[in-house]
Amino acid sequence: MSRPFVPCFSIESRFSRILTLLVVCACSFMFADFSVAAEAMDAKEIKKLKKSYGKAIQGQENDSAIDIIRQISAYGTSDALETVYDLGYANGSVPSVYDVICEELSMMTSIVEHITERYDKIDSKGDFRERVYMTDILAYPTNKRGELNDKKVSLQKQLKRLEESGPRPGSDPSIPDRMKAEIDRLQKQIDRLKGQQNDEALKLMILFLEDKSAFVQGAAVEAFRKSQSGVSVEPLIKLLEKLVKKRKDVLYHQVRDALWELTGQDFELVEEWYSWWEPRQDSFDPMDESHEGKTGVKRKRRGNDPEFWGVPVESKNIVFVIDTSGSMKYVHKDDIPGLARGDGSDSGQGSGGGQMTADQQRLARFWTRMEMAKRELRKVLRKMSKDAAFNCVRFDTTVSKFKKKATPASNGNKKAAIKWVDGLKHNGNTNTMDSLIEAFMQDARTNTIFILSDGLPSVDGKANDPTQPILDKVFELNRFRKIKIHCFGFHPFTQGGQQMPALTEANSWLRKLAESTGGTYTDMKVDPKLNPDNPGE
Structure with a gap:
């Protein structure tokens, strides 16, 4: 009977195998030591870059700060991720820098895992700000995808119109092909953003719809709206199901707008x-x-919410901010006979005017910008529901408010507020910055701001204030609250159709302020049906 074959190794071959094993082990230990040393060196460099970032932000060197964030992110280590994450949360109040931080974090391979772990550790009943920060990071690529898709759809519509109407005489015949190439390029970018990690990020954000904070829920709803993802629909319907059983505040309307x-x-x-x-x-x-x-x-109006210049007041926690500067005395209905200076105070005696009758003077006072603002504010205050809270802020050179903090919309408080509105006088300059800061500081629950103004910011009245610092301050105050600021400016054309440059500039600024927060801008126009005997209140 034959024996099974048993391999036989010589002493030399056994020694060779042992030696090889020892070399492999030694190399492994050396490689491990090298990796540890490399990580230590990386950590040291990241620490230096972190200090440099702080100096760049302090010195308002935003481009340098952005470059430093990209350098840290390039290391791709867990230390790099945590450093960029911490910098964004604690020191990311500059809009352009914050945008890059969210972009870089969203592209890191372990970001979903990192945020999942952080979310599990922090108290959902505690400070909501970090959880809003998480939604900004998770939503970045999907929001970008939605933005690119909007551009693609717009181009497709333009191309379709061009193909249907045919090229204009003398136009560049290559335009349709260039448009098609751009559509293809956008589609490729969209496809690249449909990665597994981005889908996981969207699924993780469903947790944020169930958060205890309405600010966190609102940030997640906005992210889902911008994502244009089918993953969003059912979670939003489920959230709506819960909200219909509660008072219908801004979040309820946000969800319905997103679904729309x-x-x-x-x-x-x-x-x-x-x-x-x-x-x-x-x-x-x-x-x-x-x-x-x-x-x-626009979708159809819902419910019976009061309106301010046609914009539904859907918030139950709102601040109204009203400009009471000197220019608010001007008469906006400028075709009243005898009106010369446009402020209704000259009684027709100024150059170009004639003697005004008592009725004409009364009509001129009725259509001053100040009275237009007061009339609309009184109207909306009367109609506010008792479950709402509100405050009013007035500003010219100085800033003051109706109450120290937001107050319930009881009948007594509404009457007191209307009396306060009646007493407003036009005077001074336009301190927009401080009025907005005051509005944000009113109450931790404030979720909507309405601001009405007729001029560019100017604290001293001699020169216009730069508006970018105001936008930056609003971003800093609003980064984690996502309060929408709805802006109202006076129609910049005379009754005869002549443009008023000062109002055009002011309205352009107000439009920019509104857009920066996701709010709306509204032109306030003279309604010929209204007069002192029929004020529409």
Whole structure:
């Protein structure tokens, strides 16, 4: 019977194997030591860069700060991730720098895992700000994807119109091909942003819709709206189901607005939402949809919320900010006979005017910018529901307010506020910066600001203040609250159609302020149907 084959190694071969094993082990230890040493060196460099970042921010060297963030991120280590994360949270109040921080963090391979661990550690009932910061990071690539898709859709529409109408005589014949190439380029960018990590980030953000803080929930809703992702729809419907049982504050309307933009639907009943969604949930992609919600068509008005110059006051925690500077005395209805100087105070005696009758003087006072503002504010205060809280801030050279803090909209408080409004006088300059700071400091629950003004910021009245520092301050105060500022300016054309440059400039600034917070801008116009005997209040 034959024996099984047993390999036989010589002493030399055994020694060779042992020696090889020892060399491998030694190399492994050397490599491990080298890795540890390299990580230590990286950590040292990252620490230096962190200090440099602080100096750059302090010196307002924003480009340098951005470059430093990119340098730290390039290390790709857990230390680099934690450093950039901490810098963004503690010292990321400059808009351009914060944007780059969120971008760099969103591209790091372990960011979803890092945020998951951080979210589990922090108290969901505690400070909400870090959790809002997390949504900004997670949402960055998906928001970018939605932004690129909007550009692509816009180009596709332009190309379609061009193909249907044909090229204009003498136009560049290569334009359609260039547009097609740009559409393809945008699509490739969109496809690159559809990675697994970004899908995981969206799924993680569903947790933030269930947060205890309305500010965190609102940030997540806004992120889902911008993402244009089908993953967003069902979680938003579920959140809406919870909110319909509570008082309908800004968050309720945010959710419905997000669903409107994603789906083109705006059902009143949650049951209608589920019936509509169930047969579509497996194939629905908002990016492929073409509906009114995506084309900028406003959805129908909901409920009976009061309005301020046509804008629904959907907030239950609002601050009204009113300009009472000297220019608010000007008459906005400038076609009243006998009116010369445009402020209603000359009684027609100024150059170019004639003697005004008592009725004409009364009409001129009725249409001063100041009275227009006061009239609209009184109207909205009367209609505010008792479950709301509000405050009013006035500003010229100085700033003052109706109450120290936001106050419930009881009948007594509303009457007192209307009396306060009646006493407002026009005087002084335009201290916009301090008025906005005051509005943000009113109450931790404030979620909406309405500001009405007729001029560019100017504290001293001699020169206009630069507006970028105001926008930067608003970003700093609003980074984690995401309060929408709705702005109101006076229509910049005379009754005869002549443009008023000062108002045009002021309105351009107000529009920029509104857009920076996701708010709206509204032109206030003279309504010919209104007069002192029919004030519309």
